[in-house]
Amino acid sequence: MALFGKDEARKALPVEHIRRMRQQGLSNNQIIETLQRDGFSSSQIFDAMNQLEIEPPDSLALDVQDEGLSGSSKASVSAGSVVSSGFLGGAGAGGGPGVAGSGASGGLGWKREDAVGSPGGRASAASEQGASLSGQDGAWQPAKEVFGGAGPASLGQGSAPAGATVAVRADAETEELIEAIIDEKWNELLEDVKKIVAWKAAVESVLRGLEERSKALQKNMEQLASDVHAKLGEYDGALGDLSADVKALEKVYGKILPTFVEKVNQLRSLKP
Known part of the structure; x- marks a missing residue:
């Protein structure tokens, strides 16, 4: 599962x-x-x-025995694929090697086309010539393309290990990917910062509007209080005038009513 x-x-x-x-x-x-x-x-x-x-690469066993400058070398290659990324300096791994003879010398060649066409193989992008095996004195010997331009005797003498090439290329790819991720995250951060700045500007605009409305409301309340106070003063003056009028009427009625009552009584006495 x-x-x-x-x-x-x-x-x-x-x-x-x-x-x-x-x-x-x-x-x-x-x-x-x-x-x-x-x-x-x-x-x-x-x-x-x-x-x-x-x-992990496909199985590749390369057994090289160097018997000296004048001796014959032996190489045996097991079924599998040529790992271009580590062994040949390419970017991928090839499939099973293809075998082809080369005339009387009995040459045996690995070609990129053979690696691509083999079942389950992965094509090599860097090695155009691939690796070839050339026969000499009846024994197979890995070609110089495989070992960086020298024979198998030079494998341990100053030639760069395959792992170093893979490590250097992996480090370069890692740096490029890290830079790409950093750029992507940085752009996202910039977008977020822009959104925050826009939100801050919108909030400040709303706050300014609220402040202006608050000031206008305060001014209106002050004007309303002043108007109410003025009206109350007017009403107070009107009530004072009304009180004076009532007092004047009271004085008038105080003078008129006794005479009026007397006249009414006289009229009653005149009835038969």
């Missing part, structure tokens, strides 16, 4: 896309840009390239 989940997780990574584009000779930057346009994230690309780097 765990293996099935692992296979599904691997399918989610663009491993085959990267391998195919490396076979086409594309650089890491071009591969990253293409995959990002296809919708893959930088972390997926990074994991896929790392998985492609640490992927």
Whole structure:
């Protein structure tokens, strides 16, 4: 069940896309840009390239016995594939080697086309000539292309190890992927900062509007209080005038009512 989940997780990574584009000779930057346009994230690309780097190669056994300058050398190659990334300096790993004779000398060659066409193999993107075996004195000897331009005797004498080439290339790819991830995260951070700045400007605008409305409301309240106070003063003056009028009427009625009552009484006495 765990293996099935692992296979599904691997399918989610663009491993085959990267391998195919490396076979086409594309650089890491071009591969990253293409995959990002296809919708893959930088972390997926990074994991896929790392998985492609640490992927165990197919079985390759190369047994070289050097018997001196004048002696014959023996080489035996087991079934598997030529690992171009480590052994030949390429970007991928080839499939099973193809065998072809070369005339009377009995030459035996590994070609890139043979590696591509073999079942289960992965094509090499860097080695155009591949590796060849040339026969000499009836014994097979690995060609100089495989061992950096020298015979098998020079393998331990100053030739750079294959692991160093893979490590240097892996470090360069890692740096490029890290830079791409940093750029992507930096751009996301800039977008977030821009959103925060825009939100801050919007909030400041709203606060300024609220402050202006608060000042206008305060001014209106002060004006309303002044108007109410003025009206109360007017009402107080009107009530004072009314009180004076009532007092004046009281005085008038105080003078008129006794005479009026007297006249009414006189009229009553005149009745038969």
